[in-house]
Amino acid sequence: MATAVKRKTIYEEQREQGVTRREFLKVATAITMALGLKLKMVPTVVHAMETRPRLPVIWMDFQSCSGPTESFIRSYQPNMQKVLFDMIALEYNGALMAGSGTAAEEHILKIMNEYPGEYILAAEGSLPLLPGALTIAGRPAEETFREVAAKAKAVVAMGSCATWGGIPAAKPNPTLAKAVTDFVPPGVPFIRIPGCPPIGEVMTNTLAHIVIFGTLPEVDELARPKAYYRHRLHDKCQRRPFFDAGLYAETFNDEGARQGYCLYKLGCRGPTTYNACAELRWNGGLSWPIQSGHPCIGCAAPNFWDEAPFYARVVQLPGTQTTINPERVGAVMTGAVAAGIAVHAAATVITKGRITKKKTDVKAQEDIEIGQ
Amino acid sequence: MAEPTGIGVQTPLGETGKIRRRDPIYQAVEPGTVKVYVWEFPVRVWHWVNALSIFVLFVTGVYIGNPFVHAASSGEADAFLMGWVRIVHFITAFIFTLGWVFRLYWVFFGNRYTREHPFRRRFWSGMWETVKYYLFLPNRKPHYVGHNPLAMLSYWLFGVMSLIVILTGFFLFFEPQLDTVFGRLVSWMFLVFGDSFSIRSWHHIFAWLIILFVIVHVYMSVRDDLVERSGTISSMITGYKTAKRAHLIEAEEDTAGERKTLDVG
Numbered sequence: 001m002a003t004a005v006k007r008k009t010i011y012e013e014q015r016e017q018g019v020t021r022r023e024f025l026k027v028a029t030a031i032t033m034a035l036g037l038k039l040k041m042v043p044t045v046v047h048a049m050e051t052r053p054r055l056p057v058i059w060m061d062f063q064s065c066s067g068p069t070e071s072f073i074r075s076y077q078p079n080m081q082k083v084l085f086d087m088i089a090l091e092y093n094g095a096l097m098a099g100s101g102t103a104a105e106e107h108i109l110k111i112m113n114e115y116p117g118e119y120i121l122a123a124e125g126s127l128p129l130l131p132g133a134l135t136i137a138g139r140p141a142e143e144t145f146r147e148v149a150a151k152a153k154a155v156v157a158m159g160s161c162a163t164w165g166g167i168p169a170a171k172p173n174p175t176l177a178k179a180v181t182d183f184v185p186p187g188v189p190f191i192r193i194p195g196c197p198p199i200g201e202v203m204t205n206t207l208a209h210i211v212i213f214g215t216l217p218e219v220d221e222l223a224r225p226k227a228y229y230r231h232r233l234h235d236k237c238q239r240r241p242f243f244d245a246g247l248y249a250e251t252f253n254d255e256g257a258r259q260g261y262c263l264y265k266l267g268c269r270g271p272t273t274y275n276a277c278a279e280l281r282w283n284g285g286l287s288w289p290i291q292s293g294h295p296c297i298g299c300a301a302p303n304f305w306d307e308a309p310f311y312a313r314v315v316q317l318p319g320t321q322t323t324i325n326p327e328r329v330g331a332v333m334t335g336a337v338a339a340g341i342a343v344h345a346a347a348t349v350i351t352k353g354r355i356t357k358k359k360t361d362v363k364a365q366e367d368i369e370i371g372q
Numbered sequence: 373m374a375e376p377t378g379i380g381v382q383t384p385l386g387e388t389g390k391i392r393r394r395d396p397i398y399q400a401v402e403p404g405t406v407k408v409y410v411w412e413f414p415v416r417v418w419h420w421v422n423a424l425s426i427f428v429l430f431v432t433g434v435y436i437g438n439p440f441v442h443a444a445s446s447g448e449a450d451a452f453l454m455g456w457v458r459i460v461h462f463i464t465a466f467i468f469t470l471g472w473v474f475r476l477y478w479v480f481f482g483n484r485y486t487r488e489h490p491f492r493r494r495f496w497s498g499m500w501e502t503v504k505y506y507l508f509l510p511n512r513k514p515h516y517v518g519h520n521p522l523a524m525l526s527y528w529l530f531g532v533m534s535l536i537v538i539l540t541g542f543f544l545f546f547e548p549q550l551d552t553v554f555g556r557l558v559s560w561m562f563l564v565f566g567d568s569f570s571i572r573s574w575h576h577i578f579a580w581l582i583i584l585f586v587i588v589h590v591y592m593s594v595r596d597d598l599v600e601r602s603g604t605i606s607s608m609i610t611g612y613k614t615a616k617r618a619h620l621i622e623a624e625e626d627t628a629g630e631r632k633t634l635d636v637g
Binding site: 232 | 434437438439441442443445447449450451452453454455457458506508547548550551559560562563565566567568569570572573574576577580583584587588591595599
C-alpha cells in the first residue's frame with residue numbers, strides 16, 4: 001500500500017461504533033448465510049472482517065437509468081446498510097452522494113492515488129464511441145473510465161447496459177454505445193452482473209464475496225458469477241410443471257392466465273435467460289415477474305432489447321438485430337419454394353420437347369468431336 | 373475398358389485397386405440400356421431413417437417452439453404432453469445424429485456414387501452446365517448416373533446444416549446442466565453462436581432451411597424420374613438406376629481420364 005497509515009479493519013470500525021462482539025458475530029453469521037456459504041465458513045468470514053479493511057468502491061454511472069443503483073439500495077439480504085457501511089466504503093456514486101462538481105471528481109483522484117489496485121470500480125451503463133455523446137465533468141466518459149479502471153483491483157459491470165450494451169446499444173444505437181467491459185484495460189479482471197436492473201442481492205453479495213475472499217467469485221463463459229447465473233429461469237420456474245404438461249396461457253385474460261399456466265406462448269424468455277430471479281426473487285423475496293403472471297422479458301440476456309417483441313416467440317437472424325416469427329416466415333418461404341417448383345415444373349413440361357432436341361444436338365456435336 | 377456383358381452378369385467396370393473404391397456393379401437389361409447398382413444397402417437404409425427422423429424432428433420441433441395444441445387436462449399439471457413431445461424429439465435427435473456420423477463415414481468408405489469431390493474443376497464446370505440445364509438453357513450437361521454436381525452440392529450443404537442443427541440441439545439438450553461433463557462439452561457454443569437466445573435461433577432457422585431443402589429434394593427426384601426415366605425414385609429402395617450404356621461408357625471415360633491425370637500428378 002502506498003500510504004503508510006494503517007487502515008482500520010471492518011471489525012475495528014464496528015467496535016468503535018459501539019457494536020458488541022456478540023452483535024458482530026451475529027452479523028458475520030447472517031452475511032455467511034446470505035452468501036449461501038456453509039455454516040462452517042463463519043470463522044472465515046469473521047476472520048476476513050477482523051483482518052480486512054473496508055473495500056473502497058467507486059461506482060460510476062454512464063449511459064444508464066441508475067436502475068442498478070436503485071436496485072442495489074433495495075437489497076435485503078445482506079441489506080444495503082450492512083454492505084454499504086460495514087463492508088464497503090462507497091466513495092463515489094453519482095446518484096447517492098451529496099457532493100458534486102469539482103470536489104466529487106477530485107475525490108475519485110484521491111481514491112485512485114490512495115488505494116491503487118485495491119478499489120473496485122463498479123460501472124453502470126454503457127459507454128458511447130460517438131465523440132461528445134457522454135462527458136462527465138467535461139471529459140469524455142470513456143477516458144475517465146479507462147483511467148479509473150486501469151488502477152482498479154477489478155471492474156464489476158452492474159446491469160445489462162454495462163455488461164452487454166443494453167438499451168443504449170440496441171437498434172439503432174445512436175451513440176454507438178458498447179458495454180463497459182469492452183473498455184476494460186488488459187490485465188484488469190472484470191465480472192458481469194447483468195439484469196435490467198440486476199437483483200440487489202446479487203450485487204451486494206458479489207461485493208461482499210470480494211471483501212471476504214479477496215477474489216472475484218467463480219464465473220461462467222460470459223464472466224457472470226456462477227452462483228447466480230448458472231441456470232436458466234426455466235429450470236427453476238414454479239410454472240415449469242405446466243410447461244411440461246402442455247398447458248399454456250394464450251392471452252393475459254384467458255382461463256390459463258387465471259389458473260397460473262405456463263407463460264411460454266406469451267413470449268416468456270425464461271428458457272433463454274440466466275438469472276437468479278426464480279430463487280432470490282425480488283423485493284426481499286416477495287415475488288418475481290413470472291410468479292405475478294408476467295412473462296420474463298429476458299432483461300439479463302445479451303441483446304434483450306433487440307429480441308423484441310417481448311410477448312411473442314421469435315428468433316433472431318444470426319448477426320443481426322432483426323427478429324422473425326420462424327413459423328410464419330418458414331411457412332411463407334415454403335410457399336415461395338412451392339410456387340417456384342410449380343413454375344419450374346410447368347416450364348419443364350412446356351419446354352420438354354424443345355430442350356430434348358437441343359440436348360441431342362449438343363450431344364451429336366460432342367460425338368463428332370470424340371470421333372475425330 | 374471393360375464392356376458391359378450379358379444380362380444378370382455382374383462385372384466390375386474400370387480400373388481396380390484405387391483408394392478403397394468399390395467399382396459399380398451393373399447389369400445389362402436390354403441392348404443399349406444397363407441397370408447400375410448405385411445406392412448400396414446401408415446408404416438406402418440411412419436415407420429412409422433420416423427422412424423419417426427429419427419428419428418427426430420437424431413436427432415435434434415446431435410443437436416445442438410453438439405449442440399448437442393444448443393438453444387435455446382437468447386444469448391440473450397432470451398431463452405430460454410437452455414432456456413427451458420433447459422426449460420423442462430427443463430420442464429422434466440421437467438417431468439423426470448417429471445417422472449423420474454414419475453418412476460421414478460412408479463418404480469415405482461407400483462406393484463411388486457416395487460423394488463427388490467438391491474441390492475439382494470438373495465438379496464446378498459440371499455444376500455450371502447443370503444449372504444451365506435446370507434453367508432450360510442450352511447446355512453440355514453430361515448424364516450423371518449418381519449425383520449431378522448441383523445435387524451433390526446441396527447434399528454437402530445439407531450435411532453442414534444438419535451439423536449446425538445437431539450441435540445447437542445438443543447445447544439446448546444439455547443446457548440445464550452446463551456444469552456437468554456433458555454441459556462442458558457444449559458450453560463453448562456460447563462463444564461461437566452467441567447467447568442462449570441466439571443458439572435457439574440458429575437451431576430454429578436451420579431446421580426450417582432443412583425443410584426447404586427437403587421440398588426441393590423431393591421435387592428434383594420426382595422430376596428426374598419423369599424426365600430422365602432413370603428410375604430415381606425406385607432406386608432409393610432397390611439401389612438400381614437405369615442408364616444408357618453409351619452414357620455409362622462416356623462417364624467411365626471421363627473418370628478414367630481424371631484418374632490418369634491424378635496418377636501423373
